[in-house]
Amino acid sequence: MPESRTASAKAVGARETAVDEPSRATASPPPTWWVWLAAWPVTAVFVLSNAATPLYVLWQREIGFSKGTLTVVFAFYIVGLLGSLLVSGVVSDRLGRRTVLLPALGLALAACVVFATAAGVTALIVARLCTGIAVGAVVSAGMAAVTDVAGPHRKRLAALVASCAMVFGAGLGPLLAGVLSETLPAPTVTVFVVETVLLATAVLAVLRMPVRRPAAPAGGAWIRVPGVPHGDGRRLALGIAVFGPGITATSFVLSLGPSLLSGLLGTAGRIVAGSMAFVMFLTATGVQFAVQRLPRGTILIAGAVATALGMVALATAVHTESVPALMASALLAGAGQGMGQLGGLSLLNSTVPPQRLAEANAALNVGGYLPAGLLPVSAGYLSDAVGLPTGTTVFAAVLLALAAVGGLTVVVSRRKVADLA
Template sequence: MSESRTAPVKAVDEQRAGADDLPAAASSASPTWWVWLAAWPVTAVFILSNAATPLYVLWQRDIGFSKGTLTVIFAFYIVGLIGSLLVCGVVSDRLGRKPVLLPALGLALAACVIFATATGVAALIVARLFTGIAVGAVVSAGMAAVTDVAGQNRKRLAALLASCAMVFGAGLGPLLAGVLSETAPAPTVTVFLVEMVLLATAVLAVLRMPVRRPTAPAKGAWIRVPGVPRGSGLHLALGIAVFAPGITATSFVLSLGPSLLSGLLGTTSRIVAGAMAFAMFLAATGVQFAVQRLRRRTILTAGAISTTLSMVTLIVAVHTSSVPVLIASALLAGAGQGMGQLGGLSLLNSTIAPQRLAEANAALNVGGYIPAGVLPVSAGYLSDAIGLTDGATVFGVVLMSLAVIGGLVVVASRRRVPEPA
């Protein structure tokens, strides 16, 4: 075997050899139910991440702002998230999962209070910023905590549950908000009171979570662009190549989906908007259970294909004013994100030792969320300028091209580097 092919294997061995420096309680084989419960804080925070989606039509009516401003509010979530990812992955690997997760849950609770009392765009921006910071913490420290609790022998289960916790929560949030805002009094208040109760249960789960603080000495800067150890760069790149277009597609549906529904269906029903988002992320959850036993690169290739088809159907939907085709586009977008996320997390879990795993998770999400913030915002302003149909078309063509490129990168990598065990 050539040196270029054995180098990644050596790097992985060195990383695993250092894993003993991190005495996570997971290594003592925690019960399986704890692996599931460890994923609950991820779900609870991601419920908040999209709970505001069906409510924006109410705030637009009461406060008054354009689709462009709406995407800016959404983008501040991305700003908070990426800023959090630059810190939380490294801090979690050095100080432990709980010192990162507990403050994040506190910020999420604060975001709920601000959302419930918001009377202007500035308040919505601050609430979204706090939400993004909390989400950045759970996608790095929270997902790594699930792997810690699962232990070495259940890494595939850990990747599956961490990924599904994220997408299921992201879908449950808008459905819960849509139903409560249509059926309960004080629609922009009740939703966040319920979410505060859910977050409180997540705090209890983190306090009891069987993980310990690391003992490995700190190396490098505390605030830095997250990365992965030598030998794992290709696996990170493959995950980003598919995950980034997938999550950008779902971000577009979340930010401008209600506007598309209003234009195509003539409805501002918050239940309909929430149900479409829930169906999208339910597809993202279900597809991961369906493909979990496939090879990781096969999962990634399928994810790229799904995102490509999602953009094709989006373009058809806006030009034919077809709601069923728009829903099909959302379902395909969810499946694309789900498979890209699962494939990326599984590759990282299989090659990176616990003391760098939260940082690696952060790196994957930085690569995904940057385009997920930039492209939908651009599409929002473009739609204000040239119309929603043409703006969505341009977005669809650009993202479809990125998804195709991502799929080709994954296919090409099969011939050069064998898949990790």
């Protein structure tokens, strides 16, 4: 009888769980277009993340600050992003994607207002900090939402769509800002008015998004360094080893690329600076579609090689004052980030359960954005002290070494991690 009661209780519990958490096997998945629409908030927020890039030269002239200060303004974005990642992934996994995404979009809208009215470095720092917090929430909760909407049978599609949404938005922002700031009045205002409209449409997408609140969230502290379930640490480390150098390379182009164009190479147009960033991230988007069917290990190794070659091209550009070499370095940096990001997300999506996925995404981005914040800032201050060519060369040499180590680590690990095949 006791065993019978236990079995009966288990059966009732199973029925209650089935009622509380609709089965993905029986519920019809949302159509594929919803997977793409679910990624729109990621794109909209990442448009904001880099929209200020072509405007920094303009602010530098109007407000007056050094290259070192410029990279500090950029670094506050990283500070906000990393702080957000300590919380947003866990909160999203426990309370739901929408609970995190809506406040993040509200903060992004506030950042638009601060950018549009900025009259000093402090305002730029505040705007970048708010943007970083919003981006941190979106890269964890937003990317996980794309995977949730896609369902268990479209995980590789979800990784591709989420990753491309991020890099396409990151590239569209500076292009949009460059064109609008040179063709319309009030260059530092009009850009953020347009971005406000884009963010408003993202709010509507989140409100209609077919995602449910998690039924069985994981435990642990609410504020913590994000991680992955036991057994997935190697996959996370491999993703960071390639994604980290890749996104650091693109961060350098975003923060000091306009200065290279306007100072060293004598090209001052904001459309040119915005176009360089756009082409960089367009490459990051396109290369992911090109390699999506390759083994994950091959994608990661190719990403490391692209980043390393990008650093060779960057050093060549500053020593030869070559715009084509600088453009080549931007394209290779974009390819390196795109493949590192796709490979890292695909590895995590393949094994991490939904109730830990946002936290896993946060962990990948913490590992990537730490060097992306520290190294360009160091290069900026070093360039102020010893000159832009020397500072850039040192940065390129350090990142080349990191990319090489990352690629070799993936090569060594291919036999130990089945998902790399």
